[in-house]
Amino acid sequence: MRKSLMAALLTSLAFMPVGSALAQSGGSGSQANAELFYMIQQLQGEVRRLQGRVEEQGHQIERLTEQARDRYIDLDQRILDLSAKVSEADKPATAASAEQGGAQGQPQPVKQKEYRAPTAEEKKAYDTIQTLIREEKKFNEAINALYDFIDRYDEGDLTVNAYYWLGEVYLAEDQLEQAKQAFTIVATRFGDHRKAPDAVYKLGVTLDRLGETAEAKRRMESVVRKYPDSNAASLAKSYLDGKRG
Missing domain, CATH: 1.25.40.10 (Tetratricopeptide repeat domain)
Incomplete structure (x- = not known):
């Protein structure tokens, strides 16, 4: 019975001030008022908890979005830095390749090297x-x-x-x-x-x-x-x- 009553009152009482709810209960007795008061308190507490979860999830989504953006920027910057280094390193290598390749200037297959x-x-x-x-x-x-x-x-x-x-x-x-x-x-x-x-x-x-x-x-x-x-x-x-x- 208590669960059915809580379900019926969820929408109408969740945000209702406690005093108003008790006033509407009329003279049904102090025990009924106390029980109703307890149920309203539970409902309002649950609403507050749900609101807190929604806010927390919103903050988490915002944090993840910022992290994704920062990573994208970081990766982009790494490419720019690496490209600049490679361009500088390629300048003497290009000249050497032209001397070795002669008129054809055909690039040679890349030889793999051992990394750490x-x-x-x-x-x-x-x-x-x-x-x-x-x-x-x-x-x-x-x-x-x-x-x-x-x-x-x-x-x-x-x-x-x-x-x-x-x-x-x-x-x-x-x-x-x-x-x-x-x-x-x-x-x-x-x-x-x-x-x-x-x-x-x-x-x-x-x-x-x-x-x-x-x-x-x-x-x-x-x-x-x-x-x-x-x-x-x-x-x-x-x-x-x-x-x-």
């Missing part, structure tokens, strides 16, 4: 991220973990992998601009890493999905030219053949 091997702790952290991505499909958690990983560990083999997987997760989430930036970092800054062919190919895929078909084609051609023996080169050839067809 991960520590046991670093490997464990990376494996945890892979579990979030591959098995649990918790992409938002994986993005947070990848940023933490990149910030925590010095540049090494798995750091480059982390940038690459950041691009993969953003691509899976259809956040194409963020994916483009992450793959660009690997393609531009770490072109001699073992993940570079895959990153350049995925950058081409991302650009194609963004409608930047000319740039996508250029990236695919660079995969074939720079990494001819890679699996990514085979995929890039298939892409290019499909566009020609």
Whole structure:
């Protein structure tokens, strides 16, 4: 009976001042008044708790939005910084290539280099991220973990992998601009890493999905030219053949 009465009074009494509710109860007796008073107090308390939850969730959404924006800006700034460094480094390299290549000036395939091997702790952290991505499909958690990983560990083999997987997760989430930036970092800054062919190919895929078909084609051609023996080169050839067809 008490539950039925609470349900019936939820809308009409939840925001009603307690004194008004008691006045309307007339002379039904002190026990009934006390019970009604108790029920109203419960309802009003529940409303306050719900309002508090809504406000808290609103703050959480606002915080997450700010974090996402800050990360986007941070990633964009990293690309700008890295692009500037690569441009400076490429100036003498371009001149040397022209001397070696002669009239043709044909670029040579990129040779991979060894990066710093991960520590046991670093490997464990990376494996945890892979579990979030591959098995649990918790992409938002994986993005947070990848940023933490990149910030925590010095540049090494798995750091480059982390940038690459950041691009993969953003691509899976259809956040194409963020994916483009992450793959660009690997393609531009770490072109001699073992993940570079895959990153350049995925950058081409991302650009194609963004409608930047000319740039996508250029990236695919660079995969074939720079990494001819890679699996990514085979995929890039298939892409290019499909566009020609």
